[in-house]
Amino acid sequence: MTVIARDLGQPDAGRTLRAELESRGIYATGLVNNAGFGTHNALTDEDPDRLQSMIALNISALVDLSRAYIDPLTSADTSVLINVASLLGFQPTPYLSVYGATKAFVLSFTESLWEENRGTGLRVLAVCPGATKTEFYDAADSETADYGAKRVTPQHVVRTALDTLDRRSTPPSVITNGRPLALASKFLPRRLIVRFMGRMARR
Numbered sequence: 001m002t003v004i005a006r007d008l009g010q011p012d013a014g015r016t017l018r019a020e021l022e023s024r025g026i027y028a029t030g031l032v033n034n035a036g037f038g039t040h041n042a043l044t045d046e047d048p049d050r051l052q053s054m055i056a057l058n059i060s061a062l063v064d065l066s067r068a069y070i071d072p073l074t075s076a077d078t079s080v081l082i083n084v085a086s087l088l089g090f091q092p093t094p095y096l097s098v099y100g101a102t103k104a105f106v107l108s109f110t111e112s113l114w115e116e117n118r119g120t121g122l123r124v125l126a127v128c129p130g131a132t133k134t135e136f137y138d139a140a141d142s143e144t145a146d147y148g149a150k151r152v153t154p155q156h157v158v159r160t161a162l163d164t165l166d167r168r169s170t171p172p173s174v175i176t177n178g179r180p181l182a183l184a185s186k187f188l189p190r191r192l193i194v195r196f197m198g199r200m201a202r203r
């Protein structure tokens with residue numbers, strides 16, 4: 001295994017990484033955009049630089065990596081592009097407002113790529129985990145950014161993603177846990193959902 005440590009929040013992260021891998025003779029047939037973080041505060045309490053870093057990592061790096069790899073991935077006989085979104089991408093997330101919006105972007109962007117690449121050998125999937133036991137909550141400086149939900153293991157998230165890719169027809173996205181929230185967001189009035197989310201996340 002080759003490990004290359006990079007700050008993906010830097011501009012052109014995707015193109016730079018692909019060039020470096022290929023200079024070592026490594027050509028990918030799969031890309032998993034997993035790196036990301038969130039912060040848990042009202043916007044007035046957020047550090048503007050941290051917000052910029054979050055957008056750079058959660059959105060810009062993910063787009064740049066996807067763009068850098070889409071041509072080789074579509075040229076391969078069989079390939080995979082997984083973008084890690086979130087259950088929080090389905091509705092507004094007061095007190096995690098920027099994080100939730102970055103994940104709504106990832107979900108929308110990835111579902112668009114799913115359609116653009118249907119009928120090719122590339123399977124595109126947005127993975128939308130609910131609360132998961134990782135260091136995410138330390139990075140967010142929050143024990144409660146999970147909205148009180150029971151956390152599943154990362155293994156469960158990975159297993160669900162891989163099982164979904166194994167289906168005869170890969171859907172645009174998969175929710176690995178916490179599906180009732182996504183369903184509620186689909187059917188309840190937006191105003192009700194945003195107030196519920198705000199009440200759950202207020203510190």
Ligand SMILES: NC(=O)c1ccc[n+]([C@@H]2O[C@H](COP(=O)([O-])OP(=O)(O)OC[C@H]3O[C@@H](n4cnc5c(N)ncnc54)[C@H](OP(=O)(O)O)[C@@H]3O)[C@@H](O)[C@H]2O)c1
Nearest residue numbers: 006007008009034035036084086129130131132134135136
């Ligand atoms: N945990 C949850 O409840 C949850 C729910 C839904 C979605 N997600 C999403 O799942 C993904 C993985 O997060 P996680 O839960 O596993 O949290 P985590 O344990 O904090 O892992 C975050 C990962 O992102 C990497 N990363 C952070 N900043 C980076 C940067 N500037 N450049 C390169 N890599 C960077 C970290 O690398 P280092 O370890 O080297 O810093 C680490 O591998 C994220 O996109 C997150 O938004 C998590």
